[in-house]
Amino acid sequence: MTITTTLKIKGMNCASCAGRVEKALSAVDGVTQASVNLATEMAAVTGDVPTQALEAAVLAAGYQLESSARQFAVKGMSCASCAGRVEKSLLKVSGVLAASVNLATEQVSLRLTNAVSDDSLAQAVANAGYELVLAPTVAETEIGAGHGPEAGGTAPNQLAFYQQDSWPVLGAALLTIPLVLPMFGLLFGVDWMLPAFWQWLLATPVQFYFGARFYQAGWHALKAKSGNMDLLVSIGTSAAYGLSLYLWHSFDGHHGAPHLYFESSAAVLTLVLLGKFLEKRAKKRTTDALQALENLKPTTATVWRDGSWYRVAAAALKQYDKVKVLPGERIPADGIVVNGSSHVDEALISGESIPLHKTVGDHLTGGAINLDGLLEFEAMAVGSESMLAKIIRLVEQAQGAKAPVQALVDKISNIFVPVVLLIALLTLLVWGLVLNDWTQGILHAVAVLVIACPCALGLATPAAIMAGTGTAARHGILVKDAVALEQATKIDYVVFDKTGTLTAGKPELLQLTAFAESQQTVLQMAYALSQHSEHPLAKAVVQYAQIQQVPLGEVSQFTVVAGKGVQAQFGERTVVLGSGHWMRELGLTLPTEQIQIPGASVSWLAETCAGQAKLLGLFCFADQAKPEAKAAVQKLQQRGIQVAMLTGDSQQSASYIAEQLGLDHVQAEVLPQGKAQAIADIQAQGFQVAMVGDGINDAPALAQADLGIAMATGTEVAVSAAAMTLMRGNPALVASALQLASATYRNIQQNLFWAFAFNIVGIPLAAMGMLNPVIAGAAMACSSVLVVTNALRLQRMSF
Incomplete structure (x- = not known):
């Protein structure tokens, strides 16, 4: 079938760009035709080719696709195999660039081109055997109420999903208990087993009414030529139920009544239902932080x-x-x-x-x-x-993201069910053909099918990430994605910006020295230049001048010189206000002996004319360290992390703060473009570097660092460039963020260990006949609950 995909290309500005993109798209295997319209910035590609391959070609050509993020709920998933099948089906839809399913929230996060319809997404999920829930559009209406507009509209009132699942668990348990209780009599040599008819009567509703969900989901998996937990459960319990029917109807009355296994099939289904019920209750708690934000x-x-x-x-x-x-x-x-x-x-x-x-x-x-x-x-x-x-979008994004370790789990999940089915078949054949005991072969094969735990594998990573990022959000730490969590565990070098990060960022003007003009004139000039600047030192000059009631002068041709200072025309004079580094570039010799404030940040006022510069004044500012800064540095150092400061301020000012806080390293008078290079130099020494900043000039360094951490009290640019955001300007949160990331990743490793352990130990034991199906069912139910419960421990962390 020929498919035409429409793409919106960003970054093209000439016919050469359009030609390069068109050539790149035409070179993709499977593309029969590609045309690019520069005026509309649209590309039309014909051919049965995944959209991801087209995006890769566009990126390789040096351009980007315009895309949007969407999130949907998916009904019917029960294990990691289900999640993988939904992802694969969606990735085949033309226009889908990325798909990530979170089994814990039962949601899929998509990155789409603008040409994808909801119906095509829903059909893809339906083809995989599941249901995509298309969120209704809620109209915000205003209804007149005599005094003006009133808000109207109500949200649908729905029971929590774990409450909806309580009836099947209760109903199945009531029917199963009479089947299981008599088995305890066998421990004392007493046969309390019910007649075969009553066993069948109790077990059948459990098998085909309360267990119908497993048959439905398993059938959908088969139709999609795949497998999942539901298929394993339905095959296993059907085998035990069928064996019981066979033994019952083949009884000729001459020998002792055969032992039937209706209680095994009923107990396994009840335990699995109970496990899913408990799992969903626990999973709901992992979303508590996000729900609290929504509220x-x-x-x-x-x-x-x-x-x-x-x-x-x-x-x-x-x-x-x-x-x-x-x-x-x-x-x-x-x-x-x-x-x-x-x-x-x-x-x-x-x-x-x-x-x-x-x-x-x-x-x-x-x-x-x-x-x-x-x-x-x-x-x-x-x-x-x-x-x-x-904040809500960031938390949702982080909770929906996959950790890098999840790639291994996905690969295992893809082959998990077929491998388990093969092991169950081999178990049946060995016990039947080699040991000549087909009855035990069926029971042990059932135990193999039931003990398998693809649910725990699918929940191990997302449950921990959701609990960890939710706890982080509650403490004012926003994590952009799961990759940032993993990277945070490797950090051994933290670099802080100075102003607004380690210090209060509100310096005060404490010394003004005039050299060639009156102090009033020097302050008036500096006031006029500073009123147009957002720099903290400029704001301190403005505040001081206003307190002194200095008249505001007019300036023209105002210019910000990045990393150096500001320049403008004050009347007929060209005046500059900025760093000592800039003054030396202008050829001035600075009278640093005039500086009276230890560790002060210093700005100099000068006049330039015909290539010559004349020093007019000296301004000294004090910006004290934040009260929490020293403890923050010590907490990091106790974790074996080296702590440094990178600042554009003077060496004297930087050294003064560094000495106060006990920093390991300090670099001063670094230009914005130099900060990123300084981070690269540290990385070249073999360190994994985290950069903490809050200003526009920190953005390149935040992007260069292995982990960028921004103060939300700073600029939007810095926040956008960072992988973590601290909602409070408290540097102590840096150590807390790294501690939480380590705890979250350790929790993921624990969950994966238990998920794999249940399968690696349980499946061989079941195949060897050392686990009966009921115990296997209980173990399977416990595995998922254990994984989610372990993840919930992260919610109890405090700092």
């Missing part, structure tokens, strides 16, 4: 419109709306306080346990609780652009 979203807001306050749906808020928040209400969007003051609880967002006082000009974060005062604020980020929405 922070307010449904309504009070907004000023048309001269009155109205109650509207929170989703209806727009940027720059004026919003009122009463005491006890949640803040419905990010914004800036314009009236009132109050204490605000941001514990579930940033992990900050102490309420923060907010007043006019302060920033508010949506989802936080207004505690004791009336606040009015201007909405700045609403809906999907709010900080809370971004």
Whole structure:
């Protein structure tokens, strides 16, 4: 069948680009025709080729595909084999670039081109034997209520999935207990077994009514030419049930009544149902952190419109709306306080346990609780652009991601069921043909089928990742993906930026020395240049000048010179304000003996004219280390990690802070482009490096590092470049993040050990006749519960 795939290409800017992309796509095996339209930036590719191969060709040509992320629930999965089959089926759909199934949440995360329809995705999942749940679109409506718009609409009220599964467990158990209890009489030489008819009557509903789900899922797996846990259970219990029927109906009445195995098939099904019930209850707890974040979203807001306050749906808020928040209400969007003051609880967002006082000009974060005062604020980020929405997306992304170790599990899962079926067949044949005991052969083959634990294998990694990233989010640590978790376990060298990371980032101007002008004139010039800069030192100059009530002068041709300072025209004069490094480049000799503040950050004011520079003034700033910084450094060093500082500040200022905190290494006067090279130099020495920063100038270094950690109190650029984000400006969270990552990865290894151990030990024991089917069923049920319960231990971690 000929398929035409439409792709949106990013990065093309000329006909040569279009030709290069077209050539790259045409070279992919299976492509019969490829055409690229530069005007629309679209490519049309004809041929039965996976979209992933097309994306690889575009990337190799130096361009990118435009894509979007979607997430759907999938019904009917029971083990790692199911998850793998859903992924494979979706990856065959034209336009699907990546698919990752999380068995613990029963969801699939997709990366798609814009041309993929929901129906094609649903059909692909249906072809694999499962159901894709297409999320309904909930319309946010406003209904007049006399005083203005009111939010309307309700979410569907559904029982939790583990509550929906309680009836089958209870029903199967009530029918199974009369079959199993008489077996205890055999321990005392008493035959309490029910007549064959009553055994059959009790076992049949368990087998075909309560166990119908296993037959349905197993049949879908067979139709998809694959296998899963349900197929193993249905084959195994059907064999025990069928053997019992055969022995019952072949009894001629001349010999002792045969032992039937209805209790084995019923008990195995009941135990597996119980195991899935307990597993789902435990799995639900792994999503508690994400659910807690979702619950922070307010449904309504009070907004000023048309001269009155109205109650509207929170989703209806727009940027720059004026919003009122009463005491006890949640803040419905990010914004800036314009009236009132109050204490605000941001514990579930940033992990900050102490309420923060907010007043006019302060920033508010949506989802936080207004505690004791009336606040009015201007909405700045609403809906999907709010900080809370971004946090939720990051947590979802991390919990849906696969750890690198999962690749091994996926490979094993692909062959797991066929191998188990082969072992069960060999067990039957050996016991039947070699040992001439077909009855025991069937029972031991059943035990092999039932003891196999593909569920535990599928849950081992995602359960731990969900619990670990959820715990991290609760403590104000956001993890971008599972790869970051693994990388964090290898870190042996941490590099901190200085300003705003190890220090408060709010320096104060403590010394002003004028050389060629009056102090008033020097301060006025510096004030005029600094008002246009966002640099912390510039803000300190502005604050000092305002306190001194210095008149603000006019400047023109203002320019920021990256890593050096600022330059502008002050009247007829060209004035520069910046670092000592820049002043020396301008040919100035600096009177450093005039610096009176130990460890100060220093800026110099100079005038340039006709290639000559003249020094006008000296500014000394103090930025003290954060109270938590020294303890943060010590915690890292106790873990055997070397700690360094990388800063563009002066050597004297950097050395002063480094001595205060007990840092192992320090590099000062490093330009932004030099920070990334400094990280590369450390990596060249064999270290695994984590970079911690908060500014735009830290972004290259964050990207270069093996692990980038950004302070959310800094810039959006830094956060985007990092693999981890600390919601509070507390450097102690760095050690906590590394500790949690190590605990999570250790938990994954433990889970995989137990998942493999159950199979490696259990299957041979079952094949040798050392496990009866009931014990095998109990072991299988326990394996999944054990894995998820072990993962939940991460939720008890505290820092």
